[in-house]
Amino acid sequence: MSALPRVLPAPRGPHARRARRERALLLVPVLLLLGLVVGLPALRVVLLGFTRTELADGVRSVWAGLATHARTLHDGRFLSALRNTALFTGLSLLLEGTLGVALALLLHERFPGRGALRAAVLVPWALPTSVMALAWAWIFHDTFGMANDLLERLHLIGAPVAWLAQPGTAMAAVVIADAWKTTPFVALIVLAGLQGIPDEVHEAARVDGASAFQRLLRITLPLLVPSLVVALLFRAVQAWGAFDVVYVMTGGGPGGSTETLSLYAYQSYFRYLDFGYGAAVATQGMLLALALAALVVRLASRREEA
Amino acid sequence: MTLPAGISRFVVGVVGVVVVALGAAGCPGTRGAGRPALRFLVPANERPFWLPLAATFEKEHPGLRVDLAEGPVNTDLRESLTTAALLAGDGSFDLVYLDVTWTPKLAAAGWLLPLDAAFPEEARRDFLPQALAAGVFRGHLYRIPFRTDVGLLYYRKDLLAAAGLPPPRTWSELEADARRLQKPPGLSGFLWQGAQYEGLVCFFLEVLRGHGGFWIDPETLEVGLDRPEAVASLEMLQRFCAPGGISPPGVAASKEEETRRLFQDGRAVFLRNWPYVWRLAQREGSPVAGKIGVEAVPTVSGVPGAGTLGGWGLAVARTSRHPDEAIAFIRHATSLASQRLFCAPTGFAPARRDAYDDPALLAANPFLPELLKIHASAAPRPVVARYAQASDVLQRHLSACLGGLASPRDALVAAARETRALLGSEP
Numbered sequence: 001m002s003a004l005p006r007v008l009p010a011p012r013g014p015h016a017r018r019a020r021r022e023r024a025l026l027l028v029p030v031l032l033l034l035g036l037v038v039g040l041p042a043l044r045v046v047l048l049g050f051t052r053t054e055l056a057d058g059v060r061s062v063w064a065g066l067a068t069h070a071r072t073l074h075d076g077r078f079l080s081a082l083r084n085t086a087l088f089t090g091l092s093l094l095l096e097g098t099l100g101v102a103l104a105l106l107l108h109e110r111f112p113g114r115g116a117l118r119a120a121v122l123v124p125w126a127l128p129t130s131v132m133a134l135a136w137a138w139i140f141h142d143t144f145g146m147a148n149d150l151l152e153r154l155h156l157i158g159a160p161v162a163w164l165a166q167p168g169t170a171m172a173a174v175v176i177a178d179a180w181k182t183t184p185f186v187a188l189i190v191l192a193g194l195q196g197i198p199d200e201v202h203e204a205a206r207v208d209g210a211s212a213f214q215r216l217l218r219i220t221l222p223l224l225v226p227s228l229v230v231a232l233l234f235r236a237v238q239a240w241g242a243f244d245v246v247y248v249m250t251g252g253g254p255g256g257s258t259e260t261l262s263l264y265a266y267q268s269y270f271r272y273l274d275f276g277y278g279a280a281v282a283t284q285g286m287l288l289a290l291a292l293a294a295l296v297v298r299l300a301s302r303r304e305e306a
Numbered sequence: 307m308t309l310p311a312g313i314s315r316f317v318v319g320v321v322g323v324v325v326v327a328l329g330a331a332g333c334p335g336t337r338g339a340g341r342p343a344l345r346f347l348v349p350a351n352e353r354p355f356w357l358p359l360a361a362t363f364e365k366e367h368p369g370l371r372v373d374l375a376e377g378p379v380n381t382d383l384r385e386s387l388t389t390a391a392l393l394a395g396d397g398s399f400d401l402v403y404l405d406v407t408w409t410p411k412l413a414a415a416g417w418l419l420p421l422d423a424a425f426p427e428e429a430r431r432d433f434l435p436q437a438l439a440a441g442v443f444r445g446h447l448y449r450i451p452f453r454t455d456v457g458l459l460y461y462r463k464d465l466l467a468a469a470g471l472p473p474p475r476t477w478s479e480l481e482a483d484a485r486r487l488q489k490p491p492g493l494s495g496f497l498w499q500g501a502q503y504e505g506l507v508c509f510f511l512e513v514l515r516g517h518g519g520f521w522i523d524p525e526t527l528e529v530g531l532d533r534p535e536a537v538a539s540l541e542m543l544q545r546f547c548a549p550g551g552i553s554p555p556g557v558a559a560s561k562e563e564e565t566r567r568l569f570q571d572g573r574a575v576f577l578r579n580w581p582y583v584w585r586l587a588q589r590e591g592s593p594v595a596g597k598i599g600v601e602a603v604p605t606v607s608g609v610p611g612a613g614t615l616g617g618w619g620l621a622v623a624r625t626s627r628h629p630d631e632a633i634a635f636i637r638h639a640t641s642l643a644s645q646r647l648f649c650a651p652t653g654f655a656p657a658r659r660d661a662y663d664d665p666a667l668l669a670a671n672p673f674l675p676e677l678l679k680i681h682a683s684a685a686p687r688p689v690v691a692r693y694a695q696a697s698d699v700l701q702r703h704l705s706a707c708l709g710g711l712a713s714p715r716d717a718l719v720a721a722a723r724e725t726r727a728l729l730g731s732e733p
Contacts (some may be wrong), residue, residue: 055691058416075729076720077702165559251382254559255502255705270386270393272695273415 048279100186133248136177167257191226452659455616495552502705517607583654
C-alpha cells in the first residue's frame, strides 16, 4: 500500500534477499488459508454468475456466458440498488471521516481519564452489527423511539417523524447508525497517525508564530492524509458491501429506497432461488468495489507525490 | 501501522470477548437423544397453539417426539430460514410449515416430497378444494392445507343500517357509501393494505379480478398488468387514498394489523382483511362487537368477488430421515380433533370441510358458514416457480404509484415489462 508511511528502509544485499525469501515462505500458510476460505468461495460465485438458474425438478445451473450479467443492464431494481449503495457509501464516508478525525484530535489531547475514554470509544465498533442495528431501529421508531422523543422535547419537530417509513429519512437513519458503529474505527487509525507526527514539527511552527488553527490546517491535517486514506479505504469497501445494518433496520424499504447491492444479491439467492443472477449481482458489486478501492489508492498516491 | 500498547491490548481483549461470545451463540443447541424427533419451524406466536397438537401426537405415537422450533413471526424471515435449511440439505427440518405461495418454488427446487400416494383421492376429499389445490404443483400434491385464508370485506352493520344502506356489492356502491358515512379523521371510509408487501398484492388482485383483469395466466404465462382493466383498478385505488378520498393517506403504509386495530376501535366503515379479524373484533370489550358484518369483496359488475386465497399447510422435506412419521404427523395435525384444538382458540379458518359443521368450532366462531360460502370462490395467486420475484415487481410498482412517484399507467406498464422479462426465463 503506497499510501502507508514507510517505517523501515527496504533492506538490500544477498543476506537481505535470503531473509526476504524466508519471509515469503512464512506467508505460505496464510495464503493457503485465505485461498481456502476466501479465494475458492469467491471463485465459485464468479463462475456461478455465468450461469442461468433453472427451477424445474430441482435447481439446475446452465452455462449462460454473459447473458446473466447483461440482465443487470435492463434491471431497474439493480440500478436503484447501485444508486442506493453509492449514496450510502458516500454519505457514510463523509460522516465517518469528519467525525473520526474530530474524535481522534480530541483523544490525542492530554486530559484525565483519557485511557478509559479511548477504550470506551471502541465499544460501538466491537458490538455485533445486527444487535446495534436493532437498537437503532428502536431509536428511530415513530411511536416509541428516542429520536422523536428527544427532538420533540427540543421543539425541533412538531409531530413524530416516521423515520424508517420515508425514503429520505430511512437512508439518513441507516447512515447515522452505521456512522455510530464505525467512526471509532476511523478515529483509532487516525489517532495512530496523529501519534506518528513528530512534536518537533509543531514546536517549530509554534516558534514561527503559527496559530493553533493554522497548525491544524497546515501541519496536522496534511500529515494525517495517509492514515485517513487507509481508514477510509477500509470503510469504503465495507460500506459498499453493507448488508446487516440495512437488513435489520429497513429490510431495504421503503419502496426499495435503502436496498443495497448485497441485499439484492441476497434476495435473489434466498427468496428467488435465482443463484446465477444473485452471483452476477454480487460479482458486479465486487468489481465496482475493487474499482473504488483502486481509485482511492490512486488519488491518494498522486496527492502524496505532488 | 503501530498502535499504542494500551489500545492494542484493549483491542485484543475486546476482539477476544466478541469472538468467544459469538462462538457461544453459534453453538447448536443439544438435541435430545433417544426417541427420533420430527422437527419443524413455526412462528413464535403460533407455537403455543401447536404444543397441544404435538402433545396429542406424542401420546398416540409413544416412540416419537415433535420438536417445534420457534421461528420469527415475520413471514419473509421464516421463508429465508426455511430456504437456507432446505438448500443446505442437512435434514435439520422434517416438515415444512409453508405459506400458500411457497409451494411452487420449493416444489420446483425439488425440496419437497410428493404426497400423492400418502393422500389418495378419498383422503383429499376431506379438505376445502381451493385450499388443497394450492398444494399442487405440476400435477403432484406437495402440501396439505392446515389452515386457510380468504380476503373479505368487513363492514359496520350498525352504520349502514342507520343510513338504510345494504352491504355494497359493487366498488361504486362502496365508494358512495363510504363517502356518505365517513367523518375523517375520526371515521375513515375504507381501510385496506397498501404497504409494499405481499398483502398489497393480495388486495390488488381482488380489485383486479373484480374489474375483469388478470395478473399472470399460469398456463400461457401471459401478463395482463398493462391492460385497461388493470389500469382502471389502480386508478381506483389511487383515487381512494388521494386527498378527499375514502381512505386515509396512511393506508399506503398499512399492513393487516394497523388496519384491523383502527377498524376494531370503530374508526372505519369498511375494511378489507382476512378471517382472523372476525374473532378479535367480536370478542368482549371490542368497541365494534356485534356491529360488524362480512361480505365477499365487491366487483364492478356486482357479482360477489373472489377473495385472494391464503393459508398455511404442511409438507415433508425430501431430506427428512423420518418421512413416514412426518406424514403421520400431517394426518394428525389435519384431523378434525386437531383443527378444533388449533382453530377454536386462534380464530384461524380450518382447512377441513367437516370443521365447518363442527358444533365446538361453530360455538367458538359462529361466522364459519358465511366464511365457507365466500371461500368457495377464493382465487389463488398464480402458480409460477418465480412467484416471489413476480410479486416483488408488482409490489414495488404498486407502492410507487400509491406513494405518488408514478402514474397508474406508467407503474403498470413498467411492472408488466419487468414481469414479462422475468417469466421469459420461466422454464
